[in-house]
Amino acid sequence: MADVITYRDAVADGIAREMRRDPSVVCIGEDIGAAGGVFKTTVGLLDEFGPERVRDTPISEQAIVGAAMGAAMTGVRPIAEIMFSDFLACCWDYLANEIPKVRYMTGGQVTVPLVIRTANGGGLGFGAQHSQAVENWAFAVPGLKIAAPSTPADVVGLMAAAVRSDDPVVFFEHKGLFASKGEPAPPDHVLEFGQAGIVREGTDVTVVALASTVATALAAADRLAEKDISAEVIDLRCLIPLDVRTVLTSLERTSRLVVVEENPYQGGWGGTLVSIVADEGFDLLDAPVKRIAGACVPLPFADALEDRVIPTADAIVDQIRTLVAY
Amino acid sequence: MADVITYRDAVADGIAREMRRDPSVVCIGEDIGAAGGVFKTTVGLLDEFGPERVRDTPISEQAIVGAAMGAAMTGVRPIAEIMFSDFLACCWDYLANEIPKVRYMTGGQVTVPLVIRTANGGGLGFGAQHSQAVENWAFAVPGLKIAAPSTPADVVGLMAAAVRSDDPVVFFEHKGLFASKGEPAPPDHVLEFGQAGIVREGTDVTVVALASTVATALAAADRLAEKDISAEVIDLRCLIPLDVRTVLTSLERTSRLVVVEENPYQGGWGGTLVSIVADEGFDLLDAPVKRIAGACVPLPFADALEDRVIPTADAIVDQIRTLVAY
Amino acid sequence: MTEASVRRVESLGASELLALYEQMCLIRRTEQAAHDLFMSGMVKGTTHLAAGHEAIAVGASAALRPDDYVFATYRGHHHAIARGATPEECLAELMSKATGLCRGKGGSMHLTKASTGMLGSYAIVGSHLPMATGAAWSARLRKTEQVAVAFFGDGATNIGAFHEALNLAAVWRLPVLFVCENNFYMEYTPIAEVTAVPNPAADRAAAHGLPGIVIDGNDVAEVHDTVARAAAQARSGDGPTVIEARTYRHFGHSRTDPAKYRPADEVERWMARDPLSVARQRLESLGVSADELQQADAHAAGVVEAAVDAAKNAPEADPAEAFTDVWADGGSTWRT
Amino acid sequence: MTEASVRRVESLGASELLALYEQMCLIRRTEQAAHDLFMSGMVKGTTHLAAGHEAIAVGASAALRPDDYVFATYRGHHHAIARGATPEECLAELMSKATGLCRGKGGSMHLTKASTGMLGSYAIVGSHLPMATGAAWSARLRKTEQVAVAFFGDGATNIGAFHEALNLAAVWRLPVLFVCENNFYMEYTPIAEVTAVPNPAADRAAAHGLPGIVIDGNDVAEVHDTVARAAAQARSGDGPTVIEARTYRHFGHSRTDPAKYRPADEVERWMARDPLSVARQRLESLGVSADELQQADAHAAGVVEAAVDAAKNAPEADPAEAFTDVWADGGSTWRT
């Protein structure tokens, strides 16, 4: 096994493992076949599994996700790719009104075991319509499970969990992480959905992060350590199920909470998490709760502007220093 | 002037007032013309303003909102109707990626002065795909203004503000309120966007509500008064701009916050509001913050089930009694 | 191509047709009952009745295999019944009863009977066409020779999902049929006022390289034969067909709509072509007696009467059900 | 129908054509510069170059009135320049400069010059067709006799918004043109593999009762004449036209794509039909000298060279701009 693997390659690896295990797993999406995907996250799948199981589609996001839904209802386990997460808006009816509701509204008659994979987030200068972090869109819809891995091994472990789940899963791969490297996943690596990871232990403040913001939070924690501030960093890994317990348990030690999310502050998932803490964890808190989130503007193109909009380690360090002094 | 007017009639009244004032205001939507709208909220407009200014469309939500956008960019002020707010998902690309971003991504070259009206919310037994409160979807997108009136007069005042706004406005009319009655709006009634109303003063707890939940909160406040609990009820009226100041000022008096929203708890706008309070208003709080929101399930059809899912006055009373005892 | 599908391509004989007539009567009487129950306040929310559309559901269903898939719209009572749901299950659902098809969680717009391949009624116009396409793809992947059918209204042909589904189905040559119930109106607006072509579905088929056929949707035999042929073709790998079945609704669009927007002479013309009369004429010409016809309807009436009683007496949907069935584990927990 | 539009329906003379040739050279050289700047790291993010598509933008623009509206895609540099944006404004935008068309907020995919009717470049495939339809509706409401044009790729014809726009435009007989730049590929997938008809745009026109025309998109004169006729028709109230202009891109889809998925002989065939050569041949046959052709290109080269220098030396986009222009008041405040 290679020493390290990229997050990008881990996606293809994660999918391939599941396709080998279960012949009912199939992939559809734009340019995922011969081209291996626009982000090269499906390289090798066509060769190994052939064109019936790895299908290129027209630019028809509604047909892609709608067909995946119909297939999932009838004995197949589709993995549908929506190239950029911004384009989820083009098939939002399926994510908001159809896929998460059909089980409920039929009184449990049908299940929809599918995975919708998509490249999420900014930082690459792709501008307003190709850079959004939209995990909060999915978070607003009861009935969708949501995974957003931060490392190559987690990509594989969560992909396995997603494909095996009998519930629909929206799987956010972060564009900014594709080139990042990490340990490869061991064989048969399956993570449990809704189980956050404590990726750095600490005692002064709990920092909750997801996907791209995990590395940012860890970088901030390193710098805080130099100033004798001990930050505990939690990687949520999933938004639904939301691992509130791990957060509250951490707060019992730290009494201070900072949430770092890439989606915009307005309507971001951190708001819901904080509201739970402000209710159930009110007594644990010794200081105001801070959310460091995407600015409430569209994503600008120029790097210098985009850097002002997406959460940075600097911002985390600043907020935590104020908070610890509170 | 009539003594009272229905919320439903106020919609048509609010639109007609603006169409009389400004010939560039036009309406499009499904069945809005001769039929007067599925909810009878556009009755009389076709007769008064004719078929060029009040246009029936095919069932093409993307074309409706996309065409409204193109018209708004070129000197017209369209009011587009999306019949049920659930169907916003069918044109979500326009609300999420196009309308709120084009001004920004062109460096301010174009403005999009349009209003998207839609019937929002549940309580009428319309089931999973016709009952959602989705104001939080719009709340997740920077660049959209959001109005959600609770009374006939506010419908007119906010409609005037929405149509005159040079920014895009999503205007949530609540299905459950259409039959409700209230004082008609005075002539030239224009409300200011982002200005909440204190609809009942109180000293023990601040209850923040919107649209349908305003009446629910007021009913709860009545019952709490019998128990000598004094609840202040704030009607936000708009989600963007969000009137945080009115909420924080109220908390200076009450020290306790309850937010009542119809959209689901997960990803609801209340989470963002609470997270601001848990940060900037932390010192004001004497007790945990409570959110009473839609349950995290799709909307069920049967009344007895739907009643379990949508916030009730009972739930508000219960929560506040616990809170005041805290 | 299987034996069954070949056999079905042939036209219906008298006894088969009589059975279909009885099914149509069953649907008609169920719709009338649903209407009356709605008017009396025992059905809440909304209903979109399919009285007048019976021949499409019944003719098509008879031409399909029991394991084929059907996807319908909010106007879907007729498809549920044609695919084997009982009037009692349907009415109980409309009446918010625990014995309803969806245990009170779906309502009139979402009737579903997955066990007989009736995979649901969808209330967002056009949304189910891609689903049917996907079910057809699944059938091919699983090599089951099943066909999927999407039924939809004329209004659905102007929404994007319609075209995306047709193109994908055509390119992949999937075993799916797109059956438009053209009743000439959206909710209250004539379809001709908002559609660029005269036959909203059939005239769009060529845009996706598909055959588009316009048929008399009030003639159960014509529907049956057309669907049987198209299904056989789809099953044998020759791809999808777009079938536009002209019909008319007997009630308003939904709820209490009196449908005043429809000209009286148009209504009259169509009422004269009631699918039940058309079927009766066919049956008479095949030598079926007035008595037999009367019996079929009486039988249907009896079933529906008993269904109404049973549904009325059934237990109300359990409020605790509000929190079940979100997830495959049966629950609705979204956090730890 | 205005005077101007009538005049323009006539074909181009030598001097007009020469001016268009120079514009095409300007675009070609701008695209080459954009490519080189991207490769050298001075352009960040992504670019979708339109080298090879010049004749469509230039021919169409020349056939339009200055107050007509244009809506383009992420592959839109050529339309911006054809509608009067300078190479400097474009390159500065790509280079994140304060002097860029969108002051560094848009980038390559969103070039816009509203003051000359270039109402934007949209990066969600198909999204701008309804917008152009709406702009045409607005023109009619305001009685300005303006025409709106949407340019889009072959891939866009399979997305729902395409069909919704065509139907609405047709039903309302709006002054809008739908111009497909069919370069035979989506990103990396041949359009024929995922499309049910051979001419992805033109073959869909009839589904909405519209004329659909396939033309040589590499011949600026043919593009000009076709668009001029269609625009005149639209302006006079005779409704939209779908024009499918066949062309080919000279670079890969975006960024560093080497476009290896395209067969060598296909590339060769198309390169031989480079729109610049086609225009040169036409000009030569009209008696324009090699010298004049050379001068036109040299002039273009000079403009682009100066543009690159100016853009390089321009100030960087101001980071504070991140928080302007969300709202019409210029700011981004979303709460009190």
Ligand SMILES: Cc1ncc(C[n+]2csc(CCOP(=O)(O)OP(=O)(O)O)c2C)c(N)n1
């Ligand atoms: C996307 C969407 N837009 C609008 C509606 C509201 N609506 C419900 S039924 C209907 C008319 C549909 O007409 P048609 O497709 O002809 O079917 P019919 O009701 O005539 O059977 C409309 C506009 C909807 N349910 N979904």
Ligand SMILES: Cc1ncc(C[n+]2csc(CCOP(=O)(O)OP(=O)(O)O)c2C)c(N)n1
């Ligand atoms: C809705 C949507 N889906 C997918 C994409 C990703 N994407 C960008 S360009 C492109 C190919 C478009 O092909 P075509 O329309 O032929 O235009 P071309 O790039 O060839 O000019 C795709 C799939 C997108 N931008 N928007």
Ligand SMILES: [Mg+2]
């Ligand atoms: Mg109809």
Ligand SMILES: [Mg+2]
């Ligand atoms: Mg192309």
